[in-house]
Amino acid sequence: MHTPEAQVFGTMLVAYGYIYPLQNHRKLVMCNDSSLYRFQTPYFWPTQQWVPEDSDYAIYLAKRNIRKKGMLEPYEQAHYNHLHEWLNHKWDFIVMQATEQYK
Template sequence: MEVLVREMQDQEHGVPVRQQKMFLTSIPYAFMGYDLIEWLMDHLQIEESEALNIANQLCLHGYFFPVSDSKSLTVKDDSSLYRFQTPYYWPWQHKAPDNVEYAIYLAKRSLRNKQRHALEEYEAEAFASLHKNLKGKWDFISMQAEEQVRLAKERKKGDKIVGDSQERAYWRVHRPPPGQFTPLEP
């Protein structure tokens, strides 16, 4: 999978990546769903349905993510925007994240705009459970979350959108909603 993703990222022969407009915000280094599907069809000599299936598998594994739709890790054959995930976050680069990292992420989301960053029900339950189980580390978790929120406020709007989408996609892969399939489960 990673070999294919690296080929997709090739600057000359890969998926066309460029600055894209989303409403009034510029999203750097993004690509559209139909460009991805077309590249897969041409590069692998496959039909559209097969290309869409491969694209969805790569997205489910966390190699790229939708910029604006953080609720699902699916690829659409349209002008929806996607970005390649930083190789650091690829599933086979390191061990699964621990509960402290997840608690920091949830705490950070709970500190931000409730309308846009509200925790889903399963995340709120996980947050309450982590708060109870990590009581001794909670000051550290809170400090980390507050600092990350403070730093995020200083970033440009496009960078904030990308960072939020990237982080949500990462956690969707590693801590999916109950009952949702994840390819990383043993």
């Protein structure tokens, strides 16, 4: 059994991006069941306070595009298309990076 404080603390870790659920990515609360969670890479922790570059976001979207087999959310698809036009000169590199990171 989890105490209420542990439940709230776990939910805060999920909500602030330090850990993320492996099964249900849309549910940003800590579940009191057998759900699995993984720590986010420290590079992406909110306390790092880095502003993502366009190429970093493009790689992230390309990985999601690979994982979801082209079924991005509409807003993600719009950003993906915009970044593809904007970063066309290095798009092959972005897709290569996303493919390698996805593996």
